Amino acid sequence: MSVLKIKKLTKYFGGLRAVHDFDFSIDEGELVGLIGPNGAGKTTIFNMVSEIYPPTAGEIEFMGQSIVGLKPHQVAQLGIGRTFQKIRVFKGMSVLDNVRLAYHPHAGYSIKDAVLHNALFSKREKELTERAQEFLSIFGLEDKQDELCGSLPYGDQHRVEIARALATEPKLLMLDEPTSGMNPREALEMVDLIKFLRDKFKLTIFLIEHRMRVVMGVCERITVIDFGEIIARGEPAEIRNDPKVIEAYLGERMAKELAAA
């Protein structure tokens, strides 16, 4: 069953055509990559799926349900989690609070309970704190739970952001350049982490990535866009030999390097 199905998705910013007739579908458990040169419209597609930007035209279905016109938080509550290209953790909040926030829609107590700090509040708060702490432990962040996110090193912030997205218990996780700003070693570790998380949490993953080694190493299928239009799709091996992709994006040298690797 396809988790996400996108039909003829189009976005105009004024006269600028950012995305045009984008068709895409991703099945349960798949790990699919979206690549393309800068400004090709990749993040715009992500933003339309999370309904941060309303699409100009087209249809987006998640688990068989149309999500166009919903609010971003509704889409998130349906089960689409995502990270951003630049790290956007809540810098002024503690690591624990960043993750605990993910449980807010299921907090199970009202404002009244919060203001009174009654028994229901204490019980639920304890439960969600424990769940959040489990997540922090999984990511090795448990000792940093009380630190402000803004004071963490870059790599830790990255992990907080992924932990936070996963804590919303998404069915579909969209990762926007998960290895940006990392050195090659860290990037490879991120590849392992992504694979591990997919298996552990039974995730479907849709990712944008510029680092070809990461994309080729982790994705089962790849879609390539340029100027808002799909120019190729297929398995990694097909993509790196596709002349259109080589011309628009990879370049001859990169294609050779990848072929040799």
Added chain:
Amino acid sequence: MKKLRSSSSWLPTLLFLLLVFGTMQFVSSLNLISVYWQQVFMSACIMAISALGLNLIYGYTGLFHLGQAAFYGIGAYTSALITYYWSRMGPKLPIDFLGLHFDLSMTAMFLLALLAGALMAAIVAYLIGLPVLRLTGDYFCIASLGFNVIVYVLFNNADRLIPVMKGARGMVGIPRWTSWPWVFIFTVLALFGMRNLVYSSVGRAIISIREDEDAADVMGIDTAKYRTLAFVIGSLYAGLAGGLYAHLYTFLHPTCFAWIKSCDPFLIVVFGGAGGMTGTIVASLVWTFILEGLRVLLPRGFESWRYVIYPLIMLMIMLFRPGGILGRRELGFLKPKGIEVARVERVPAAASAGSDRPEERGSKDVSSED
């Protein structure tokens, strides 16, 4: 494993609060400080309530709100109108109990009037928030300021609709029912309410709006709802403070609620540390006492120089402590509860990424107690 630390720190808190209350009650009943300074202290606490409200709107939610005085005024006039009529027409039920002398009918109506003033401010905030809260940043600031100007003009001309409000001449004849015990009770309630709200899932949702609205949205937080909630509660605090103010000074003039007066709580919040409750309270006291203290300290004829000196103090604070005197640091019972660190199984890849602590995978529930 993993237990929320149940800190039993309510006793020192209680003692501290009783000490504050008792000292003030003691020195005023023995006339050790003049009525004037008692009023100053009460007005500092009232300002603290209003500033706490603004701190929720600006400090925690991140809305640049320059219209707090409008809601302060709405609360003041609403409650004043109720008690104005009640004190003249309502029944009298004098009570003499254990040496306490008060009028039950008047006291009950005072509390109801304060509640009504606070609720009126909250309702107006909700309605005005519907269009205005779509705006962000500077645009919201201008809109809230504009709203304050409208309210000011309405107060100035209110006598055409309700004669006793007396418009630009100022409303008189409000009973003087605000006393230190009430100010104290409401300040403490406001403080505890705010603390409990901030340290809850609702509070985290509100703070996440300040931090990054889009990121909060994609985590499933209904940011529009919580922005409205914070704005409404913050205005409720302003309305409550306004009601207390009206019954302390018994005279209301529209200039007390002009937009320039919105700068006072704003300065206090920034001065104390936006996003911090302790700082806001401390700054309210410091600010009020600097202003009033300078009035006494400065030589006769030079009193208005305090409006030169206190901005200079502000300037110094902002230069040397841009986060405010206390920043987001909280003291005593305003601190968040400590939470014990929990350990469960760890992802091997995640563990090796950056951290060089020993592998703990497999050793599930290291600190297992339950």
